[in-house]
Amino acid sequence: MATTETPRILLIVGSARSGxxxxxxLAGRFTNASYLGELIHFWDRGLALxxxxxxxxxxxxxSFWNAVVQNxxxxxxxxxxxxxxxxxxxxxxxLRRWNTPENRTSDYQDMLNLITRLxxxxxxxxxxxxxxxxxKHPIYARLLVDCFGADRVHVLHLVRDPRGVAYSAAKxxxxxxxxxxxxxxxxxxxxxxxxxxxxxQVSAEALRGTTGTYQRIKYEQLCEFGAEALxxxxxxxxxxxxxxxxxxTDHTVSGxxxxxxxxxxxxxxxxxxxxxxxxxASTVAAITLPFLIRYGYANxxxx
Ligand SMILES: [Zn+2]
Numbered sequence: 001m002a003t004t005e006t007p008r009i010l011l012i013v014g015s016a017r018s019g020x021x022x023x024x025x026l027a028g029r030f031t032n033a034s035y036l037g038e039l040i041h042f043w044d045r046g047l048a049l050x051x052x053x054x055x056x057x058x059x060x061x062x063s064f065w066n067a068v069v070q071n072x073x074x075x076x077x078x079x080x081x082x083x084x085x086x087x088x089x090x091x092x093x094x095l096r097r098w099n100t101p102e103n104r105t106s107d108y109q110d111m112l113n114l115i116t117r118l119x120x121x122x123x124x125x126x127x128x129x130x131x132x133x134x135x136k137h138p139i140y141a142r143l144l145v146d147c148f149g150a151d152r153v154h155v156l157h158l159v160r161d162p163r164g165v166a167y168s169a170a171k172x173x174x175x176x177x178x179x180x181x182x183x184x185x186x187x188x189x190x191x192x193x194x195x196x197x198x199x200x201q202v203s204a205e206a207l208r209g210t211t212g213t214y215q216r217i218k219y220e221q222l223c224e225f226g227a228e229a230l231x232x233x234x235x236x237x238x239x240x241x242x243x244x245x246x247x248x249t250d251h252t253v254s255g256x257x258x259x260x261x262x263x264x265x266x267x268x269x270x271x272x273x274x275x276x277x278x279x280x281a282s283t284v285a286a287i288t289l290p291f292l293i294r295y296g297y298a299n300x301x302x303x
Contacts, residue, residue, distance in 0.1 A: 029246070033131070040136075054255070064125060090139045112147050162198075163272060
């Protein structure tokens with residue numbers, strides 16, 4: 001289905017290691033949707049650093065992204081400068097200070113124009129009106145609302161037990177989609193992970209009522225039920241089509257390296273329950289306690 005209309009965006013937000021790539025893959029199987037990975041990293045990991053696309057080609061060799069870049073007129077952009085500008089804006093535009101006059105600079109407006117061109121071009125080349133974006137950063141939703149309007153941005157908030165997130169983030173893991181041997185995924189201490197997790201949940205929950213729709217889903221349910229966990233929400237999104245379970249190649253920027261194998265279901269990573277130390281589990285639980293209780297994780301200590 002060709003479209004030149006403003007795209008609709010399903011933005012997946014939440015902590016790292018919370019199943020966003022799996023959720024994106026499943027949502028991208030709706031007939032009117034395309035999963036494009038973490039578009040927040042289009043500028044650095046795509047255009048500048050030439051990481052692997054989900055089709056297993058280098059970004060620069062992927063015919064889909066080549067067409068998107070040409071169509072949007074982005075070929076001459078200084079991609080790393082745009083990446084830096086975007087992340088500076090995400091820092092400045094905290095939830096409290098969103099949309100104040102001093103933040104709406106001409107630089108910010110230029111960036112919105114570029115991002116709008118990117119998404120419109122991607123929707124045209126993909127020939128689907130819906131784009132699924134697992135950028136994860138809650139504040140990025142505000143930026144997309146500034147580009148496309150609130151009713152075009154829909155938020156799926158994934159939550160996972162923060163002790164599982166922290167355990168996973170503390171492990172050394174190779175970053176195979178960088179295309180360079182020896183590159184590793186970002187490692188975080190338990191303290192860093194607990195604080196980052198808390199910040200993400202607060203910001204993500206603050207999006208409720210500011211976008212077209214908002215739905216919170218647990219990673220643990222996503223792992224157990226796969227697509228079924230998402231259907232009650234996704235089936236209600238306007239004009240997203242019908243779910244088709246067949247494998248399809250997604251042209252994705254960044255995300256879990258497992259996307260390169262086109263996975264459709266993951267076993268819940270529960271090894272942390274047996275392997276996390278008591279002190280590390282307690283550190284994360286203490287930092288995140290209000291939300292640990294809110295999401296029903298407080299009793300699942302598993303030690
Ligand atoms: Zn590709």
